[in-house]
Amino acid sequence: MTDRELLLNLYITQALLLFIAIVIGIWQYDHFSSFLAIWQWDVFELFVIGGISGILVVIIDLFLMKILPKDWYDDGGINERIFQYRSTFHLFILCLLISLTEEILFRGVLQAHFGLFWASLIFALVHLRYLSKLFLLVSVMILSFFLGILFWWTHNLCVTIVTHFLIDFLLALNIKRQTKQNQNIRGDDGGTSGGSA
Template sequence: MKQSEIVRHLTDAELRKQLFISQLFLLIIAFLLSIFLFDTLSEWMVYWHWDSGEIFQYGVIPGLIIVSADLILMILLPKSWYDDGGINERIFKRQPLLTVIILVLLVAVSEELLFRGVLQTVFGYIPASILFALVHIRYLYKPVLLISVLFVSFYIGYLFHITDNLAVTITAHFTVDLLLALVIRLQK
C-alpha cells in the first residue's frame, strides 16, 4: 500500500499523532547516534551557542528568504505541483496556534539535531543534506517539492557549515515551517 493510501485512511488526529511519534523517533535516533559517534557529550555540545545576531542573520533572515521564494513559486506554478497529498493541510489547517507552534518546533529540533548535529557533523554536508531530502519520502514523486526540499536541505546544511551552530539551523527550519504552516492554516 502506498504512503498516500495509508495517510488517506488516517484521521487528522491520527496523522498528527504519527508526526509526533516520527519526530520523537528522530530525536531518539539523534541521541543514540551521538552516544556512538561522539566520544563525549561535550564534544557534541560545542554546536550549541546562543548568539542573537548570528541566529537572526543566519536563521531568521534565510528562513524568510526561503518562505518568500516558496510563496512566489506557489503563485507562479500550478497548485498540483505543490500538492503533497493534502498532508500538511490536514496537520495544520484546523489547529490552535499553540499546537502548530509545538509541532513545528518539535520537527525543527528533532530534524536539525539528527541531520546537522549528528549526521552532517560526522559524515559531511552532502550526505546529510541528501538523506534529509530522502526522509521526506512523500516528496520523491513530486519534482517541484523534491527540488524545494533538496534546496532547503542544502541551504540549511550550508548555514550549519558556516556557523557550526545548531541554534541557527533550528531557527531557520522553525521559521520556514512555521510560516508555511501559518499560510496553510490561514488559507480559505
C-alpha cells in the same frame, strides 16, 4: 487515515528521529561537550542569519506557489491536514519540535560526522511523501543543502533550528490563513469554492 492519526504519526516519527539522533550521537561523539559546542546562543547569528534566512526561504516559497502550477506543490494534502485546524500555539509547538528533532539529527549528528551530502540526501529521503513529486523532492533537497551550508558556515545548530522553525511555522500559519479565507468565501457566497489569496 484520520487527521488525528496523521498527527499521532507525526509525533511518533519525530520521537523516532530523536531516538536515532541520540543513538548515532552517542556512537559518533567522543564527549557530550563536543555536542554542546555546536549549540551557541549568538544573538546576531540567531536573529540576523537564522531569522533572515528563514524569512527569505518563505518569501521565495510563497512567490513560487503563486506562479507555479498548484499540483507541483501537492503533497496529497498532508500538510494541510496537519496544520490547517491547529491553534497557533499548537502550530508553534509542532514546528519547534520538528525543527529541533530534524536539525539535531541531520545537521548536529549526520552532517557533523558524515558530511553535507549524506545528511541532505537522507533528509530528502525521510520526507517520503515528496519522493513522487519531482519539484517537491528538488525543493526539499535544496532546502536541506541550504540548511547544511548555514550549519557549515556558522558551526551553530541554533541557527539552523531558528531557520527551520521559521520556515515551518510561517508556512503553517499561511496554510491556516488560507483555510480560514476559503471557509469565509464559501460561507459568503452560498457554498461555492473560491481560490486562496
